[in-house]
Amino acid sequence: AILENVADLNALNLTFDFIVVGGGTAGNVVANRLSENPNHKILVLEAGGSNTGVLDIIVPSFCREATPNTAQDWNYTTTPQVGLNGRSIxxxxxFVLGGSSSVSKSFIVEHQYYMVYTRGSKEDFNRWAAVTEDDGWSWDNLLPYMTKNEIWSPPADNHNTAGKFDPAVHGFEGITAVSLSGFPTPIDSRIIAATSELEGYPFNLDMNSGNPIGVGWGQLTVKDGERSSSATSYLASQFLGRPNLYVLLNARVTRVLETSGAVRTVEFVQDLNGEPLTLTATKEVILSAGSIGTPNILLHSGIGNSSTLTTLGIQPVHNLPSVGQNLSDHTLLFLSFLVNSTNTFETAVHNATLAAEEFAQWNTSRTGPLVDNPLSHIGWLRVPNNSPVFEQFGDPSAGPNTPHFELIIANGMIPPPPPEGNFLSVVPVVVSPASRGSVTLNTNDLLADPLINPNHLGSEVDVFIMREAVKSAVRFTTAPAWDDYVLSAVGLNATTDAEIDAFVRANAATIYHPVGTASMSPRSAAWGVVDPDLRVKGLTGLRVVDLSVVPFIPAAHTQAAAYIIGERASDLIKESWN
Ligand SMILES: Cc1cc2nc3c(=O)[nH]c(=O)nc-3n(C[C@H](O)[C@H](O)[C@H](O)COP(=O)(O)OP(=O)(O)OC[C@H]3O[C@@H](n4cnc5c(N)ncnc54)[C@H](O)[C@@H]3O)c2cc1C
Structure with missing residues (x-):
């Protein structure tokens, strides 16, 4: 059941075995799987409100309305980013049931956004296994969880998808819907032609096979023309109907508290000006508040670098200096090209009648342009192995079959377009970054925002990768397939490396993939925050299950990793309490 008010929860007079903090992507997986055992009572505490009936979340291409600066978002801003000319972004x-899987848009063509489903490379996960000394985190051992999570679904227009994905690597009986685009775009055939016309952009049948290098058809978490989030899938009515699964909305956890030698008590507020409330789990508290929320709660609870916490007036409880460190994110540059066409997203952006028709089509049949995100294709590519910058600093990618950068290809400009013109996007993203940042506090005010410093382009390696990615994006548009189509790059009047770098630093942003702030490490390691079974080191009763545990960011959009972690963690927790 979903409850809005703690008084309704108290009236039930229940005791919970597990309290999950954060009803986001990974948290809802854990809540679902643990409640499969009818003997276990589960409570999810979610700071945000309900996703139900929020059209901006349901209609795939309306999600630009869902964030930023809306009621469904935490609306954070980074600290000034040195690599971005000191800009805060x-x-x-x-901030809603489903967490970031409910707002995965950010890519703002008037009608379009992303719900990209990408797993990463085999090497990405094998590196997790190596660095944690736990083979359970290897690709081969996680593949069953990937397929357990996934229910491969037909595209909204039911077109023939042969030759566009590899069924052998997908799951057909899981929970999160994954599909191919359900509305063809006029540039699809040009993109596919370019893969055979140019060296260096090979066609890849399925970027989710563990070998992502190449250009392939995008896969997205959409079913029957509607977004599939962890709230619509793992908390679907058949699961919420379980008598042992409860969700309390508008419940913002401020701290976890140690009682009787274990950290099983959560402190939370429903009304930001109200008295703190507490609840204690009989078995475990599971922090799933995400890569920003989880370290924020740990630090306020006195779990972090004890001397730093003391200076902030926070009573240290457990010295774990890695809490909040190792923040990694993916840096992106919106890059678009003016094109010789009127058949791009911009046409509906500039034509209210057409936009209304598209919505009416979606509303009556769940078909048409609004069923998709903007990208029909993605390229996953590498810079040369012998790039001099790697000799000095090392190669940050997980291995030779893991991309350094991504090119997101879309039939229009992804940020709000200017009043005139039609565009093609080829958006570079640094997906194997070397830069590391942090989430820290500058106050003991429990409700203040933490300081978020992803350190975008803080490493020379990332600047190099982004520069080469920009060149690669431009080169892609020189394929003969675009001869009568692409006119000129927008804003990029750069010929030298220095000019490209200046353009990047002035314009780059994030693709919202923070990970790593409560990283896993080997059981015996002094660094790290959680053991490979996701228990907080040195404490009893407390686990972390979200993307903060990721030691190295996968070269992929990160929602799949959150689902995968949620699935494996659920089995780890079940094993401990059998
Ligand atoms: C705008 C945007 C677009 C994105 N696009 C894509 C995409 O296209 N494809 C993709 O793969 N990934 C995308 N991502 C990334 C992906 O959504 C996230 O990496 C992933 O969902 C994170 O999962 P999580 O479980 O770690 O955290 P979240 O899903 O963020 O869940 C954390 C939950 O905890 C709650 N919470 C936080 N603090 C507290 C507290 N103190 N008390 C109670 N509850 C709390 C939050 O409200 C939230 O519901 C996008 C992210 C954003 C923000």
Whole structure:
């Protein structure tokens, strides 16, 4: 059941075995799987409100309305980013049931946004296994969880998808819907032609096979023309109907508290000016508040670098200096090209009648342009292995079959377009970054925003990768397939490396993939925050299950990783309490 008010919860007079903090992407997986055992009572505490009936979340291409600066977002801003000329940039996070899987848009063509489903490379996960000394985190051992999570679904227009994905690597009986685009775009055939016309952009049948290098058809978490989030899937009515599963909305956890030698008590507020409330789990508290929320709660609870906490007036409880460190994110540059066409997203952006028709079509049949995100294709590519910058600093990618950068290809400009013109996007993203940042506090005010410093382009390696990615994006548009189509790059009047770098630093942003702030490490390691079974090191009763546990960011959009972690963690928790 979903409850809005703690008084309704108290009236039930229940005791919970597990309290999950954060009803986001990973948290809802854990809540679902643990409640499969009817003997276990589960409570989810979610700071945000309900996703139900919020059209901006349901209609795939309306999600630009869902964030930023809306009621469904935490509306964070980063600290000034040295690598971005000192700019502070928006750092969106979902503040709603389903967490960031409910707001995964951010890519703002008037009608379009992303719900990209990408797993990463085999090497990404094998690196997790190596660095944690736990083979359970390897690709081969996680593949069953990937397929357990996924229910491969037909595209909204039911077109023939042969040759666009590899069924052998997908799951057909899981919970999160994954599909191919359900509305063809006029540039699809040009993109596919370009993969055979140019060296270096090979066609890849399925970027989710563990070998992502190449250009392939995008996969997205959409079913029957509607977004599939962890709230619509793992908390679907058949699961919420379980008598042992409860969700309390508008419940913002401020701290976890140690009682009788274990950290099983959560302190939370429903009314930001109200008295703190507490609840204690009989078995475990599971922090799933995400890569920003989880370290924020740990630090306020006195779990972090004890000397730093003391100076902030926070009573240290457990010295874990890695809490909040190792923040990694993916830096993106919106890059678009003016094109010789009127058949791009911009046409509906500039034509209210057409936009209304598209919505009417979606509303009556769940078909048409609004069923998709803007990208029909993504390229996953590498810079040369012998790039001099790697000799000095090392190669940050997980291995030779893991991309350094991504090119997101879309039939229009992703940020709000100018009043005139039609565009093609080829958006570079640094997906194997070397830069690391942090989430820290500058106050003991429990409700203040933490300081978020992703350190975008803080490493020379990332500047190099982004520069080469920009060149690669431009080169992609020189394929003969675009001859009568692409006219000129927008805003990029750069010929030298220095000019490209200047353009990047002035314009780059985030693709909202923060990870790593409560990283896993080997059981015996002094660094790290959680053991490979996701228990907080040195404490009893407390686990972390969200993307903060990721030691190295995967070269992928990160929602799949959150689902995968949620699935494996659920089995780990079940094993401990059998
Ligand atoms: C705008 C945007 C677009 C994105 N687009 C994509 C995409 O296209 N494809 C993709 O793969 N990934 C995308 N991502 C990234 C992906 O959504 C996230 O990496 C992933 O969902 C994170 O999962 P999580 O479980 O770690 O955290 P979240 O899903 O963020 O869940 C954390 C939950 O905890 C709650 N919470 C936080 N603090 C507290 C507290 N103190 N008390 C109670 N509850 C709390 C939050 O409200 C939230 O519901 C996007 C993210 C954003 C923000």
């Amino acid at each position: 928006a750092h969106n996070r979902g």
